[in-house]
Amino acid sequence: MPAALSYPGVYVEEIPSGVRTITGVPTSVAAFIGRALRGPVNEPFVINSFGDFDRTFGGQRVAYPMSYAINDFFLNGGGQAVVVRLWLVGAAGGTGIATLAPGGMNLVAASPGSWADQVKVTVDTNGITLEIAQLQDPTLVAADLFNLTIEYPGSNPEIIRNVTVKDGPRRVDRVLEHESSLIRLDKLPNGQPNLPANPPAAGATANGAGGDDGAGLDNATLIGNENNKTGMFALKKADIFNLLCIPPDSRGGETTPAVYQAAMAFCVAHRAMLIVDPRPSWSSNATPAGMGAAELGNLNLGGTGARNAALYFPRVIESDPLRKGQLDYFVPCGMVAGIMARTDGERGVWKAPAGLDAGLVGVQGLEANLTDGENGQLNPLGINCLRSFPVLGRVVWGARTLRGADQFGDEYKYVPVRRLALYIEESLYRGTKWVVFEPNDEPLWPQIRLNVGAFMHNHFRQGAFEGSTPKDAYFVRCDKDTTTQNDIDLGIVNIIVGFAPLKPAEFVVIKLQQIAGQIAV
Numbered sequence: 001m002p003a004a005l006s007y008p009g010v011y012v013e014e015i016p017s018g019v020r021t022i023t024g025v026p027t028s029v030a031a032f033i034g035r036a037l038r039g040p041v042n043e044p045f046v047i048n049s050f051g052d053f054d055r056t057f058g059g060q061r062v063a064y065p066m067s068y069a070i071n072d073f074f075l076n077g078g079g080q081a082v083v084v085r086l087w088l089v090g091a092a093g094g095t096g097i098a099t100l101a102p103g104g105m106n107l108v109a110a111s112p113g114s115w116a117d118q119v120k121v122t123v124d125t126n127g128i129t130l131e132i133a134q135l136q137d138p139t140l141v142a143a144d145l146f147n148l149t150i151e152y153p154g155s156n157p158e159i160i161r162n163v164t165v166k167d168g169p170r171r172v173d174r175v176l177e178h179e180s181s182l183i184r185l186d187k188l189p190n191g192q193p194n195l196p197a198n199p200p201a202a203g204a205t206a207n208g209a210g211g212d213d214g215a216g217l218d219n220a221t222l223i224g225n226e227n228n229k230t231g232m233f234a235l236k237k238a239d240i241f242n243l244l245c246i247p248p249d250s251r252g253g254e255t256t257p258a259v260y261q262a263a264m265a266f267c268v269a270h271r272a273m274l275i276v277d278p279r280p281s282w283s284s285n286a287t288p289a290g291m292g293a294a295e296l297g298n299l300n301l302g303g304t305g306a307r308n309a310a311l312y313f314p315r316v317i318e319s320d321p322l323r324k325g326q327l328d329y330f331v332p333c334g335m336v337a338g339i340m341a342r343t344d345g346e347r348g349v350w351k352a353p354a355g356l357d358a359g360l361v362g363v364q365g366l367e368a369n370l371t372d373g374e375n376g377q378l379n380p381l382g383i384n385c386l387r388s389f390p391v392l393g394r395v396v397w398g399a400r401t402l403r404g405a406d407q408f409g410d411e412y413k414y415v416p417v418r419r420l421a422l423y424i425e426e427s428l429y430r431g432t433k434w435v436v437f438e439p440n441d442e443p444l445w446p447q448i449r450l451n452v453g454a455f456m457h458n459h460f461r462q463g464a465f466e467g468s469t470p471k472d473a474y475f476v477r478c479d480k481d482t483t484t485q486n487d488i489d490l491g492i493v494n495i496i497v498g499f500a501p502l503k504p505a506e507f508v509v510i511k512l513q514q515i516a517g518q519i520a521v
Contacts, residue, residue: 077342103200
């Protein structure tokens with residue numbers, strides 16, 4: 001009813017339809033954890049291209065395998081990644097952050113690393129625009145203002161104009177925080193900015209010194225602390241990620257089972273898939289197929305949590321642009337994550353990221369060239385093989401989770417089935433938050449069925465489910481049978497959603513029969 005019917009006439013009232021569209025979440029945002037040349041530490045940073053990684057984290061570096069994995073991700077079709085750079089204090093101790101002091105003003109690098117030893121800062125007063133600065137702070141005079149030019153090899157200079165050491169919007173620490181990716185003003189022990197009493201003199205310069213790349217990462221640093229949100233737990237600060245890659249910390253190294261075990265549990269909690277890489281000793285073995293069961297035992301990624309993990313074997317051979325094109329061995333996690341993203345975009349998350357369309361881009365070879373028989377030893381164990389076929393090239397030739405061994409008979413045996421379930425879970429988790437605190441009775445339940453049903457039907461039309469009719473493909477239940485009076489008293493509404501997943505045609509059987517000659521009777 002309108003608020004008040006005070007005069008004769010026509011009153012118009014808008015009635016809510018009850019439609020609240022549920023939007024599907026992204027399916028292939030890949031998270032990478034490891035060391036990089038520079039960039040924020042223990043902070044998830046979203047990138048949309050390798051150019052973004054180059055600008056923020058310093059691009060590919062021989063000593064940092066994560067940079068190669070991220071390049072493989074985008075090269076193979078990846079669209080968005082979340083990077084968590086980690087840094088561990090080295091033998092020199094300290095924070096690893098370089099310092100600069102042009103004209104008595106104490107500046108520091110924006111992040112730890114020896115990269116900042118190449119930074120140069122110059123102070124000048126050329127082209128000071130007092131009028132513009134006074135628009136933000138009328139008390140400023142020309143003598144209060146100065147410019148900073150920050151130079152770093154391989155990138156365009158940062159020119160920070162019209163800053164001051166006086167309090168106000170143009171105070172140098174505030175401006176650097178928003179406009180520079182390279183330096184910051186130093187802070188006092190109490191956390192306050194270390195502002196000099198007077199502006200630095202024009203012409204003063206300073207070079208960075210004291211930067212430290214730190215030590216190799218250990219298990220504790222990679223896993224991190226949940227309360228402090230460090231290590232992999234830094235991803236709790238990210239909006240979403242669907243795939244997790246943890247490349248080895250050093251060339252020829254390996255990610256330890258302890259890290260993978262912690263990462264798998266973390267992925268289960270965040271509805272994501274962990275992509276597991278093989279150990280170098282496995283890939284380089286003369287008889288790798290026979291080592292499959294032992295390698296799985298070494299990883300110890302068991303239980304129902306293994307539904308959220310997939311192992312790809314062997315390592316790949318790529319040309320290293322930083323070593324004049326020499327061939328070397330690299331883990332496949334970034335490449336596989338890129339193929340998953342590419343498949344999601346072309347076909348949907350319900351399509352297995354494997355087969356002839358799942359070609360490995362940028363690969364010169366595989367460390368182990370498996371035969372059909374060797375593939376047949378590994379596939380029943382839930383190990384996904386990378387294969388090389390004449391003419392067809394190198395492709396992903398497996399789509400099982402680590403719960404996909406034949407002896408488990410798990411309902412989430414296949415990667416696309418598990419990823420589709422995780423996608424539906426996360427989409428409905430986010431898309432039904434409007435239900436919280438709504439009156440829990442008959443008017444609410446049909447609205448829930450309407451909105452969740454519309455989401456499921458849209459995916460049925462896209463071919464995400466098995467079945468020729470919606471009734472065969474999915475169901476949504478929310479009524480007095482799913483939500484009892486006791487549930488209502490406890491503040492609970494139960495929504496039951498079921499779907500018939502599409503399972504990949506893993507084995508194609510062709511039967512041939514000769515036609516016998518006709519016998520006259």
